[in-house]
Each structure stands twice: as C-alpha cells, then as structure tokens.
Amino acid sequence: MNLRYIFFAALLVVLGAGLFFLPEKTNTNEMAPEKLHAELFDQTRYVSTDEVAERIINQDPSLFLIDVRTADYYAEYSLPGAANIPLEDLLSPNWEDYLTQEYMDVVFFSNGDIYAEQAWMLANRMGYKNFYIMKGGLNCWFETIIKPVKPESTASNNEFDLYKFRNGASQYFTGGELILSEEIVAEAITVTRKKKKTVASGGC
Amino acid sequence: MGPLIPQGIISGEWNNVFALLIGVVFGFFLEGSGFSxxxxxxxxxxxxxxxxxKFFFTAAITAAVGMIYFGYVGWIDLDMIYVNQSYVSSLIIGGVIMGLGFIMGGFCPGTSVCGAAIGKIDAWVFTGGMFIGIFIFSEAFPLFEGLYNSDNLGSIKIYESLGISRAFFVFALILVALGMFYVTGIIQKKVKKVEY
Structure with a gap:
C-alpha cells in the first residue's frame, strides 16, 4: 500500500482521537461594541418607581422584585415582596430557577442604579429574559413614593395627579396619616370701579 | 456566500458571482477526478x-474534523452553520429515487451537468430527463406537498439523534471510512478491471 495513504489515514485517526480531548466549546464571543452601545442607550430596560409602586399596590402577579443589595441592607429595608439576591451571588446556581423564566417581569433594584445595572448586564449576558431596572433605585423610591414633594402651584395637572398618586402610595407603603389636600380658599375679588367723570352738560 | 454576505461584509449582489466561481471550481474538480x-x-x-x-467520504471526514478544530480555535462559529432540516419520509423516498437514477443513469445531478458540458450524449439525456422530472414535480407539487413537508425533525444532527457525543461519532465515522477504503481496495483487486 502506498505510504502516503497510510500516513494520511493515520493522521485522520490521530486528529479524530484528538476530538475526544477537545472541550465542548460554546460561543464565548463578546457582544459587538455596536450592540452593547445600542443596549446601553436603550431606555426600555428601566421602569419608574411610580410604575413599580402601582404594580405592588395592584398586587400584579407578574412582578418579581429582586433586591441586589447585601443581606444586611435587605434586612434593614426593602420593597414589599422583594426577594434578595445579592449581586455577588447572582450567578450561583441556587438562583437559576428564579432567573430562567419567561412569564414574570423581573425588576432589579439597589440603592442607586449601579448595582442594578450590573445585575441587569449579567442577566442579559446569561441570556435570561424579561429583566428591568427600577430607575433611581431605593433613593429615588424614597424621594418620589415615600416622601413625595408637592409640586409648585403653577405645575401642570398631570404633576398634581402624580403627586396625588404618590401621596396615596406613600400611605400604602408607610401606613402614614392621610394628608388632606389643603382647600384653596378663593379670595373675594374686589372690583374697584373708576368714578364716572362728570359729563359736560349743556351744549346742544 | 456565507459568512461574508449574511454578515454584511460584502453586498448580496455578489451571490451569483460566487455561485458561478464555486460552480466552476466544483465542475473542474469533478471533471478532473473523472466523475463526468x-x-x-x-x-x-x-x-x-x-x-x-473514497472521494466523498474523504471530503466528509476531512471537513468534519477540520470544522470541529476550526470551531475550537475560534475561526468558525459552528452555531451559525446552516443545517438542513430533516424530513424523514421524503428523505427516504427521495433517497431511493436518487439511488435508482444513479445506478440506471450512472450520474448524479452534478456529474451529469459536468458530462453534458464535455459533450457526452448519455449525460445530455440524463440532464434532459432531470429537467423533465423537475418540471413534472413542480407542476404536480400540490399532490406531493403533504409528503414533501411531512415528518420534519428540524435541523437535527445525527449524533444528537443517536444520543452519542460528537467526538465519538466523528471518530467512529473516520474508522468506518478508513475501513471501507481498505475493504473496497481489496474488492477492487478481485473484480475484473474495466477499461474506460
């Protein structure tokens, strides 16, 4: 038999046997910069504190809040119904069943935005679905929902409606006292009339 | 012409140009190997x-081993390779028809075109028959449509459907191919030579 045939046959066998030692390689390519950039400026990953408050109050079953702060912070204060998955443990297999689902809207929050953003990024990279960030985090939650600021009297109706909603939400979450809206007493308008000038009399 | 056109590296108008070039090269090697x-x-x-x-099995095992190693070193993304969908019953029936045509005519579609190009009369007849067959199939497609689309298993790979590892399958395929080369070599020696 031709020596060349034997050589190539042996080469194929060796290469084929080498396949057993190759690790199964999954696609580890990094996300293209353009795609990352587009996702970075995509605002759809944010939900507002108002929206979260409304969904908690309405007991929306599709809402799943995840507090990514440490367990200590979580014990101190967190949103009602929120689960605690510290950012350090996010990739631990314990939480996989919570994260690999398609029917719930998972909302990450921390004190500010940064940890929640990091959690979102990791979840995104892991290929999980339906992840959001509560914009502004718990700091914003306190400013808007717990201690809403009354808008200026010149503000639009929408802002007053929002304030009313936030006030209500604040009572819901804090059990605080009802703050009755202050009646606006209309001041009597006094009209001062000019005195009629004396009309020139006489003439034709 | 993947991956260049789907990735937008060159525009889609080049498709036919590449098809022509690849066709010419393919035909050249078919003719060069005497397949016409x-x-x-x-x-x-x-x-x-x-x-x-030997030709096609060498191509298959070389390509299989090469692709897996290319995938490993990151030159090719194996997940992006298009895998034909497997329609089991139409595959079996089509295979039988193709095999019958193969032994009756002595051509497969590619080699018949190759043979027609160098002026072989049997290749012309074969190619003509192929086009008549295509015409009949296309016109009567509603009749065959149910069969044509039946039993789709999706883009399944053979080692997945067998439930064995990829490495084992490819290694076994190499051994089988090499064994076949050896055995067919012996058969060839025993069978009377045909001059052509």
Missing part, C-alpha cells in the same frame, strides 16, 4: 471502481 464518466460512478455498484466513495 458514468462508468466511474456505476463502478461503485459493480465493484470495479470505488473512487467516488
């Missing part, structure tokens, strides 16, 4: 020439 002779292909069935079998 129907006797060569028929030789596989009668046992006097196994070059077709």
């Amino acid at each position: 002779s129907s006797r060569k292909l028929a030789g596989v069935f009668y046992g006097y020439d196994f070059i077709v079998l």
Whole structure:
C-alpha cells in the first residue's frame, strides 16, 4: 500500500482521537461594541418607581422584585415582596430557577442604579429574559413614593395627579396619616370701579 | 456566500458571482477526478471502481474534523452553520429515487451537468430527463406537498439523534471510512478491471 495513504489515514485517526480531548466549546464571543452601545442607550430596560409602586399596590402577579443589595441592607429595608439576591451571588446556581423564566417581569433594584445595572448586564449576558431596572433605585423610591414633594402651584395637572398618586402610595407603603389636600380658599375679588367723570352738560 | 454576505461584509449582489466561481471550481474538480464518466460512478455498484466513495467520504471526514478544530480555535462559529432540516419520509423516498437514477443513469445531478458540458450524449439525456422530472414535480407539487413537508425533525444532527457525543461519532465515522477504503481496495483487486 502506498505510504502516503497510510500516513494520511493515520493522521485522520490521530486528529479524530484528538476530538475526544477537545472541550465542548460554546460561543464565548463578546457582544459587538455596536450592540452593547445600542443596549446601553436603550431606555426600555428601566421602569419608574411610580410604575413599580402601582404594580405592588395592584398586587400584579407578574412582578418579581429582586433586591441586589447585601443581606444586611435587605434586612434593614426593602420593597414589599422583594426577594434578595445579592449581586455577588447572582450567578450561583441556587438562583437559576428564579432567573430562567419567561412569564414574570423581573425588576432589579439597589440603592442607586449601579448595582442594578450590573445585575441587569449579567442577566442579559446569561441570556435570561424579561429583566428591568427600577430607575433611581431605593433613593429615588424614597424621594418620589415615600416622601413625595408637592409640586409648585403653577405645575401642570398631570404633576398634581402624580403627586396625588404618590401621596396615596406613600400611605400604602408607610401606613402614614392621610394628608388632606389643603382647600384653596378663593379670595373675594374686589372690583374697584373708576368714578364716572362728570359729563359736560349743556351744549346742544 | 456565507459568512461574508449574511454578515454584511460584502453586498448580496455578489451571490451569483460566487455561485458561478464555486460552480466552476466544483465542475473542474469533478471533471478532473473523472466523475463526468458514468462508468466511474456505476463502478461503485459493480465493484470495479470505488473512487467516488473514497472521494466523498474523504471530503466528509476531512471537513468534519477540520470544522470541529476550526470551531475550537475560534475561526468558525459552528452555531451559525446552516443545517438542513430533516424530513424523514421524503428523505427516504427521495433517497431511493436518487439511488435508482444513479445506478440506471450512472450520474448524479452534478456529474451529469459536468458530462453534458464535455459533450457526452448519455449525460445530455440524463440532464434532459432531470429537467423533465423537475418540471413534472413542480407542476404536480400540490399532490406531493403533504409528503414533501411531512415528518420534519428540524435541523437535527445525527449524533444528537443517536444520543452519542460528537467526538465519538466523528471518530467512529473516520474508522468506518478508513475501513471501507481498505475493504473496497481489496474488492477492487478481485473484480475484473474495466477499461474506460
């Protein structure tokens, strides 16, 4: 038999046997910069504190809040119904069943935005679905929902409606006292009339 | 022309140009290997020439091993390779028809075009028959449509459907192919030579 045939046959066998030692390689390519950039400026990953408050109050079953702060912070204060998955443990297999689902809207929050953003990024990279960030985090939650600021009297109706909603939400979450809206007493308008000038009399 | 056109590296208008170039190269090698002779292909069935079998199995195992190693070093993304969908019953029936045509005519579609190009009359007849068949199939497609689309298993890979590892399958395929090359070599020696 031709020596060349034997050589190539042996080469194929060796290469084929080498396949057993190759690790199964999954696609580890990094996300293209353009795609990352587009996702970075995509605002759809944010939900507002108002929206979260409304969904908690309405007991929306599709809402799943995840507090990514440490367990200590979580014990101190967190949103009602929120689960605690510290950012350090996010990739631990314990939480996989919570994260690999398609029917719930998972909302990450921390004190500010940064940890929640990091959690979102990791979840995104892991290929999980339906992840959001509560914009502004718990700091914003306190400013808007717990201690809403009354808008200026010149503000639009929408802002007053929002304030009313936030006030209500604040009572819901804090059990605080009802703050009755202050009646606006209309001041009597006094009209001062000019005195009629004396009309020139006489003439034709 | 993947991956260049789907990735937008070159525009889609080049598709036909690449198709033509690849076709020319393919035809060149088919002709160069002597596949434009129907006797060569028929030789596989009668046992006097196994070059077709060796040619295609060498291509298959070389490509399989090469692709896996390329995938490992990151030159190619194996997940992006298009895998034909497997329609089991139409595959079996189509395979039987193709096999019958193969042994009766001594050509497969590619080699018949190759043979027609160098002026072989049997290749012309074969190619003409192929186009008549295509015409009948296309016109009667509603009749065949149910069969054509039945039993789709999706883009399944053979080692997945067998439930064995990829490495094991490819290694076994190499051993089987090499064994086949050896055995067919012995058969070829025993069968009377055919001059053509």
